Amino acid sequence: MYKVVRKKVLNPTVTQMEILAPLVAKKAKPGQFIILRVNEEGERIPLTVAGTNPEEGTVKIIFQIVGGTTELLNHVNEGESITDFVGPLGVPTHISGKKKVCVVGGGVGCAIAMPIAQALHAQGTHVTSIIGFRSKDIVILEDEFKACSDVLHVMTDDGSYARQGNVCVPLNEMLSAGETFDEIITIGPLIMMKFVVAAAKPYNVPVTASMNPIMIDGTGMCGGCRLTLNVDGKKVTKFACVDGPDFNGYEIDFDEAMSRGRMYSDFERHAHEKVCNLFKKEAK
Amino acid sequence: MALEPKKHEMPTQEPEVRAHNFKEVALGYTEEIALAEAARCINCKNRPCVSGCPVNVHIPEFISKIKAGDYEGAYQEISLSSALPAVCGRVCPQETQCESKCTMGIRFEPVGIGRLERFVADYHNANSKVAPVAPESNGHRVAIVGSGPSGLTCAGDLAKLGYKVTVFEALHTAGGVLVYGIPEFRLPKAIVAKEVDTLKALGVEIATNVVIGRTLTIDELFEEGYEAVFVGSGAGLPNFMNIPGEAYKGVYSANEFLTRSNLMKAYLDDPVTPIMKGGKVAVVGGGNVAMDAARTALRLGAEKVYIVYRRSMDELPARKEEVEHAMEEGIDFQLLTNPVEILGYDNPEDRRDPKNGFVTGIKCIKMELGEPDANGRRRPVAVPNSEFALDVDAVVMSIGTSPNPLIKSTTEGLEVNSHGGIIVNEAGLTSRANVYAGGDAVTGAATVISAMGAGKVAAKAIHEALSAK
Numbered sequence: 001m002y003k004v005v006r007k008k009v010l011n012p013t014v015t016q017m018e019i020l021a022p023l024v025a026k027k028a029k030p031g032q033f034i035i036l037r038v039n040e041e042g043e044r045i046p047l048t049v050a051g052t053n054p055e056e057g058t059v060k061i062i063f064q065i066v067g068g069t070t071e072l073l074n075h076v077n078e079g080e081s082i083t084d085f086v087g088p089l090g091v092p093t094h095i096s097g098k099k100k101v102c103v104v105g106g107g108v109g110c111a112i113a114m115p116i117a118q119a120l121h122a123q124g125t126h127v128t129s130i131i132g133f134r135s136k137d138i139v140i141l142e143d144e145f146k147a148c149s150d151v152l153h154v155m156t157d158d159g160s161y162a163r164q165g166n167v168c169v170p171l172n173e174m175l176s177a178g179e180t181f182d183e184i185i186t187i188g189p190l191i192m193m194k195f196v197v198a199a200a201k202p203y204n205v206p207v208t209a210s211m212n213p214i215m216i217d218g219t220g221m222c223g224g225c226r227l228t229l230n231v232d233g234k235k236v237t238k239f240a241c242v243d244g245p246d247f248n249g250y251e252i253d254f255d256e257a258m259s260r261g262r263m264y265s266d267f268e269r270h271a272h273e274k275v276c277n278l279f280k281k282e283a284k
Numbered sequence: 285m286a287l288e289p290k291k292h293e294m295p296t297q298e299p300e301v302r303a304h305n306f307k308e309v310a311l312g313y314t315e316e317i318a319l320a321e322a323a324r325c326i327n328c329k330n331r332p333c334v335s336g337c338p339v340n341v342h343i344p345e346f347i348s349k350i351k352a353g354d355y356e357g358a359y360q361e362i363s364l365s366s367a368l369p370a371v372c373g374r375v376c377p378q379e380t381q382c383e384s385k386c387t388m389g390i391r392f393e394p395v396g397i398g399r400l401e402r403f404v405a406d407y408h409n410a411n412s413k414v415a416p417v418a419p420e421s422n423g424h425r426v427a428i429v430g431s432g433p434s435g436l437t438c439a440g441d442l443a444k445l446g447y448k449v450t451v452f453e454a455l456h457t458a459g460g461v462l463v464y465g466i467p468e469f470r471l472p473k474a475i476v477a478k479e480v481d482t483l484k485a486l487g488v489e490i491a492t493n494v495v496i497g498r499t500l501t502i503d504e505l506f507e508e509g510y511e512a513v514f515v516g517s518g519a520g521l522p523n524f525m526n527i528p529g530e531a532y533k534g535v536y537s538a539n540e541f542l543t544r545s546n547l548m549k550a551y552l553d554d555p556v557t558p559i560m561k562g563g564k565v566a567v568v569g570g571g572n573v574a575m576d577a578a579r580t581a582l583r584l585g586a587e588k589v590y591i592v593y594r595r596s597m598d599e600l601p602a603r604k605e606e607v608e609h610a611m612e613e614g615i616d617f618q619l620l621t622n623p624v625e626i627l628g629y630d631n632p633e634d635r636r637d638p639k640n641g642f643v644t645g646i647k648c649i650k651m652e653l654g655e656p657d658a659n660g661r662r663r664p665v666a667v668p669n670s671e672f673a674l675d676v677d678a679v680v681m682s683i684g685t686s687p688n689p690l691i692k693s694t695t696e697g698l699e700v701n702s703h704g705g706i707i708v709n710e711a712g713l714t715s716r717a718n719v720y721a722g723g724d725a726v727t728g729a730a731t732v733i734s735a736m737g738a739g740k741v742a743a744k745a746i747h748e749a750l751s752a753k
Contacts, residue, residue, distance in 0.1 A: 023499050037456055043548065043556045044456070068556065084456040086493035216543050216557075219454045219495055220688045221464075223522035223537035237524060242690060256531045259641035263533040266638075267558040274554075 001081035002036075005058050010140040013065045014108055015074050016050070022057030024049075024087045030115040031093030031210060031246055034059065035218040037084040038072045045069050046215045048112040048187075048245070049088060059087075062111030062140075068271030075279060089218045090245045093185065093208070095119055100126040102174075102181045102205075103149075104167050104196050106188025107133060110141050112210055113187045114148075121148035128181070129153070130170050132192070136161035167192060168199045175203045183208060186249065190261065194254035207249030211240045213261060227260075228253040289392040292321045294399055294605075299612040303582050306468045306551055309609055310374070313396075318403040322350040325395045328387040333397060336385035338737035339437075341365045341372075343382060343397055350400060359408035362401060367440035367483075368433065368736060370409060370475045373402025375466060375572075376733045377603045409478055418487035422446035424750045427510040429496045429691070432460020433732045434516035434723030436483060437739030438746075443486040445747055450510070451488060454495040457547065460518055461724075462732070464547040465539070467576050469583065470606070473546075497690035502698075502719060511753075512718045512746045515706060516739060519724035520688025524681055525568070529626030534560055534643030538569070538577045538682035545580050563677030564588040566646045568623055570595065571729075574682035575606040578615045581680065589615050590674060594622040594651050594664040620651040622664065624671065626679055647673045684729050695719070703728060712742035720746060 006018040024034060033048045051060035065074050076082055093116050095101075101120050105113030110131045120127050129149040133139045135158045145152055153170040154162035163169075171184075180203075186196040187210040200207045213225040220242035227244075229236045229251040238244065295311040296302070302309050313321065325347040333343040342361050349358035362369045378384075378398035386394030424447050428435045431453040439449045457463050459476040484490065494500060496517070505513050522537030524530050536544075541559070544550040548557035565581040567574050570593035581589045591610070593600065596619050600607055611617065627645040631637040650670035653662035687704035699707045699715035705728055706721040708714050714721050722738025724730055 023494065027499060041549070041556060084493050086454065086456070086495060086499070088498055089495065216540060216548065217455060217464075219498075220521050220690060221518075222540035222543050223524070224540045226524075226531070228531055235526075237526070237530070239521060242521070242688070253531075260531060260533060262638075262641075264558040271556070271558075 001083060002085040003081045004076050004078055005056070007076075007078045010062065011138045013138065014062060014111075014140055015065070016060060016062045016111075017073075017076075018053070018058040018060050019082070019085055020057055021059050021085045021087075024085065025052045025054045025057045025059050028052050028059060028088035029092035030095070030119045031112075032088035032090045033218070033245060034061065034085060034087030035089065035215070036073070036082055036086075038069060038076065038082050040083055042072070042083060043069045044084075044216055044218070046089070046212065046218055046241075048210070048212065049115065050111045051115050051118075059085075062108065064108040066272065067268035068275040071272055071275040071279075086218070089241060091243070093210070093246050095123065095125070098125050098182045100128075100180070100182050102128045102130065102171065102184045104130045104171065104184060104186040104188070105132070106167055106192040107138070108140070109188030109192075109210075110145070113185070114141050114144050116185055116187075117145060118148045126150050128174070130155065130167045132156070132167035132188070133161075134158065166195070168195050171196065171199050175199065175205070181205050184249075186210070190254050190258045193249065197249040197252075197254075201250070208246050209249040209252055211245045211247060211252070211257065213240050213257060214263060215241055217241070227257050287326070287388070287392065288320070288324055291324075291393040291396040292317045292399075294396075296609070299614070302469065303613040306583055308472055309469050312406055313399055313403040318350060318400060319353075321396050321400055322347050324388060325351075326388060330387075332385035332387060333382040333395075336382040337365075338381065338733045339365045339740055341382070341401070346404060347395070347397075347400060350404065355404055355407040356412060358404040359412070362404060366736065367437040368479050369401055370405035371433070371462060371471060371479060372733055372736070373398050373405050374471050374475075375603075377731060379604050381733065409475070416482055416485045418485065419444060419446045421448055421487070422751075424448065425450070425510045426746060426750075427452065427505045427513045428516065429502075429513065430454075430460055430516040430518055430723075430725075431458040431480070431490060432516055432518050432723060432735065433462060434735035434739035435460065435514065436479065437736040438514045438516065438722070438743045439488045440483050440486065441740055441743035442746060443483060443488045447747075447750075449488045451490045452494040452496050452500070453490060453492045455547065456492050458490045458492060460516075464543045465573065465576070467542065467546055467580050469579065470576065495690070497694040502691065502695045502716075506718070511750055512720065514712075514739070514742050514746065515691060515714070515719065515721040515725055516723045516735065517688060517691055517725045519685035519729045520690075521686045522681065523684045523686060525623060525683065527623060527625055529628055529643075530681070532626055532628035532643045533641050534678040535626055536678065536680045538567070538573045538680050539685070541577050541680045542573070542580060545584065551580070551584055559584065560678045561585045562587065564590075564675060565678045565680065566590045566592050566623075566674055566676045567680045567682055568592045569682030569684075570600040570602060571682065571684075572602045572606055573729075575602045575610050577680045577682050579610055579613060581678070582613060582615065590618050590676070591615055592618045592621050592623055592646070592648060592674075594620065595662075596620055596653065599661060618648065618674070620653070620664065621648045622651050622666065623647065623679075624649050627673065643677055643679055645673045645675045646679055647671060685724070687725060687728065691725075710741075711745035712738060713745060718749070
């Protein structure tokens with residue numbers, strides 16, 4: 001069992017938890033993920049590590065409530081435990097040697113982008129961060145990004161907070177004004193990452209995208225997380241759990257990844273409603 | 285008394301009934317049938333069956349004990365060689381192992397050794413009240429990577445010798461392929477759990493949720509005081525055919541399909557883990573895993589299930605009984621047939637059409653058997669202009685696996701062959717001192733019993749190395 005040491009509501013649909021898992025806390029690096037099960041009958045879901053405290057033995061996760069399992073997880077309180085927590089999985093984000101990096105996060109993807117930005121900042125990299133959200137009420141981690149970024153752009157789609165527009169707006173402005181980066185690291189919705197790649201392409205800036213496909217075991221056994229890369233005109237199948245989750249943004253077939261990501265969307269909606277109804281019944 | 289020429293038939297659930305439930309298909313011999321079948325063993329002098337068994341179970345001895353009505357004694361006799369009798373009696377390909385060597389088989393059908401083994405193991409599980417006792421510790425610590433058949437066997441043998449054994453398992457449940465791969469209707473999970481409990485009673489510690497190569501490395505295991513490590517991490521990444529359409533929704537690897545159903549219980553009516561149920565399903569491949577996937581699809585409610593295999597019935601690598609069961613249940617065998625493309629739904633008018641990207645069919649080509657290849661198996665060759673399509677909603681690729689790179693890439697000095705399998709000597713020792721390996725991680729996809737054999741060999745070698753210290 002893995003104890004929830006601290007829990008914090010970041011916005012109405014996004015929660016942060018720090019979970020006691022000393023072996024994982026000792027090893028996890030930015031860009032890696034964990035897989036958890038809330039209870040004995042539970043589903044396995046992957047979540048990216050949002051930070052660690054090796055001394056305390058805790059691992060920070062930030063998740064958006066989208067389906068049954070995340071709803072269930074959100075009902076676990078401080079001091080209570082979840083059944084399984086395994087990791088760290090995947091290859092850490094390559095950050096060493098980079099002098100100037102632009103980190104582009106979207107929505108809850110900012111939770112994954114944050115530890116990468118922090119690690120870059122800690123090694124002396126010049127960090128430009130662009131974080132984008134749908135609207136004001138779901139803005140998260142602004143202070144954390146402020147603390148580790150040399151330049152920070154906060155965007156909202158509807159303009160209800162900071163600047164109106166998507167993350168590509170400031171990215172385009174910077175690139176067209178002659179700004180250069182060793183690399184752009186992007187984490188967020190697939191459609192956003194696809195557009196970040198398109199924005200960077202005319203300027204030949206390398207783009208790394210962090211993928212979060214459907215997964216079961218997370219150790220390279222099931223192949224559910226496979227995605228297609230176009231490498232020098234050839235299609236190559238890769239597994240996000242062992243080969244990734246980071247991939248060269250120019251090679252990823254985003255359209256295919258988006259389609260595959262919707263495989264169980266009806267099921268997820270139904271599962272979420274089911275769990276919500278259960279909790280409503282309990283509350284009565 | 286005249287010898288019965290035929291093996292006693294295994295009582296099974298009726299095909300029409302079992303095709304709709306996940307309960308075990310084969311029901312096991314009754315005492316009466318077991319006694320009659322045991323009487324078919326002529327206790328021949330040269331005992332060829334024993335050499336046909338990868339772990340050399342004392343077959344004539346245990347059958348003699350059945351004849352005498354000493355079923356617990358028969359179990360103890362098997363236990364001397366096999367850590368998992370209830371498992372082997374169910375999943376071993378006896379027809380190519382012990383039973384293929386049986387003297388009775390020269391003129392008649394061989395003795396039903398596997399069925400008798402299962403009878404004995406089930407008798408023991410139902411009646412034995414003697415709990416295994418952990419032997420006195422010899423103070424040596426051994427780490428086992430993976431809780432599949434090779435790891436559990438290695439752990440069991442070492443624990444019985446007094447070693448302090450920890451088994452590290454990446455998933456949340458112990459058993460490896462026995463729990464994520466082989467379905468309930470062929471190997472009930474309660475049986476695997478019982479075998480694992482027996483090991484725990486012997487003092488084996490099972491650490492789930494630890495991925496060796498990530499959570500801990502093999503070097504760190506030595507730093508923590510383990511004196512030897514056995515790697516039984518199993519086969520790894522599922523293979524795909526690299527044909528167009530494999531990214532469509534509804535294309536699964538057999539590992540994914542079976543893991544969702546078996547380990548994650550997606551077969552339940554209102555499951556927590558989703559799986560595609562119903563419709564028409566094509567399973568590509570002809571091994572035991574393919575049979576398991578096809579029969580699982582049927583039980584999940586598929587209206588039609590195809591096995592698509594590029595060679596003919598004679599070359600089907602699956603266990604004979606599984607093929608027979610699958611045919612009885614109505615699985616449609618499309619033999620000498622090879623997929624060339626998976627077809628999917630695409631509505632160019634409406635990119636938001638929810639059906640977009642889902643599988644609609646599989647395009648195949650007819651094959652014929654050509655010249656034998658290097659292994660003597662006749663190579664299938666495509667028949668020109670023989671393409672045809674099957675309408676299906678899901679495709680399950682069951683064409684083998686490639687070794688997982690995780691342990692190799694995090695263990696310096698661990699050598700692997702060109703296929704990625706860990707290289708070992710005849711004692712199971714790898715290129716790294718005190719690191720042993722066995723099972724699918726070494727051989728690529730093979731059988732439960734050969735993995736158990738490898739676990740046994742390594743346990744013996746580890747014992748020799750550590751007791752000489």
